[in-house]
Amino acid sequence: MGNRKVSMKDIAGELGVSVALVSYVLNGKKTDKINENTAARIKDLAAKMNYSPNQIAKSLKTNRTQTLGLIVADISNLFYSSIAKYIEEEADKYGYRVIYGSAHEDPKRFNSILQLLLSRQVDGLILAMPEKTESCIQMLKDQRKPFVIIDRKFYEYPEIPAILLNNRAASKSIVEHLYNNGFKRLGAVTINRNLVSLQERKEGFMDASSELLGSRPFIYELEEDQMDVQMDEVINNALYRDKVDGLCFFTNKVAMTGLSKIAAIDIAVPGQLGIVCFDEAKAYDIFRTPVSYYKQPLPEMSKTAIEYLLKEIDQKEQGLIEKPNEFIGKLVIRRSSDRQ
Structure with missing residues (x-):
């Protein structure tokens, strides 16, 4: 030909x-009415002949582009690169392709990528929205564009579909674990951002510490663009001024910076300092002691995000999630926090 x-x-x-x-x-279509052998022959021949559909003609006919838009907060963060991978795999099961971009926690960049995806007429959106982008929510609602928020939620929009971790419960389980292993002076390191997820991690950590230990933990907040420099001071203050013996890092980017600083100090882990991090990262294995971490159920969260989004696309109605869908993760206990 x-x-x-x-x-x-x-x-x-x-x-x-x-x-x-x-x-x-x-x-x-009509897969339950077609002979399986015939269907297999058609698919095999289509593959051999390198058949590809005319997507433009198909979208004009169905009013669908079979594409989804994904905006992650920061693709350099291992959490978001993993989310992107799972979402792409899940979308592929339904015949959808994913176009994605990284906002780098920048509202202007987020808005620019969002407008680009809308101009591409994606059928729906999955969004990890940076601070100060709340106005986009009303705009998407007005346009009746199907969307789901992932890893974020906004108190101003409690009815908006959101897929995220139950961060208070996660922090509580970490505090309980450290307490049960004999750590009594707890601290947490986070970044100075007004994100609900981080605020809830902090609140959960503080509440559980007050309940179990009768005292407030030490909370250290870093500016993200000065993390490497400020981490030296944080680790020194935590260990030598505040006498912290149990430390939690609230994001994996914070954790990797903190672990590299601790590795340069002559301190026994977990003998003198217990460590627990949020999220899984291969880089944790570089640390001299296997690191405990709180694992988010990313495959399940991604699957739920895709399923909700496709329901909205198919039914053309929003509000299918009446409240944020919060997931419970798992504390993976390794040597860095285990005195047992």
Whole structure:
């Protein structure tokens, strides 16, 4: 056929079946009424002939582009690169492709990427929204554009669909674990951002510490763009001024910076200092002692985000999630916090 684009008609002619049957198979329609062997033959031949659908014509006919937009807060953060991977895999199961961008926690960059995705007419959006982007929520509602927020929530919009960790429960389980292992002077290191998820981690950590230990923990907040410099002072203050013996890092970027500073100090872990981090990271294995961490159920969160979004796309109605859908993760206990 030379360089001519293969059509459904070509496939139908090769197999001696109708074009309609080929269309049903390749578009996943009426699958319960089509012979499995026939469907397999059609798919195999389509692959061999390098058939690809005319997406423009298809979108004009169905008013769908079969694409989803994903904006993550910061793709350099291992948490978000993992989320992107799982969301892409889950979307692929439903025949969707994902176009994504990274806002780098910058509202202007987020808005620019959002407008680009809307101009591409994506069928729906999954958003990890930076601070000061709340106005986009009302805009998307007004446009009736299906969307789901992931890893973030906004108190001003309690009805907006959101998929995230139960951060208070996560912090509570970390404090309970440190307390049960004999750590009595607790501290937490975080970044100075007004994100609900981080605020709830802090509140959960403080409440659990007050309840179990009868005292408030030490909370150290860093400016993200000065993290490396400020971390030296934080670690010194925690260990030598405040006499902290149990330390929690609230994000994996904070954790990797903090662990590198602690590795340069002659201090026994967990003998003198217990350590627990949020989120899983291969880089934790570089630390001399296996690091305990709180693992978020990213595959389940990604699956739920895709399922809710596709329901909104199919039903053309918003508000299918009446409140934020909060997940419980798992504390993976390793040597860095285990005195037992």
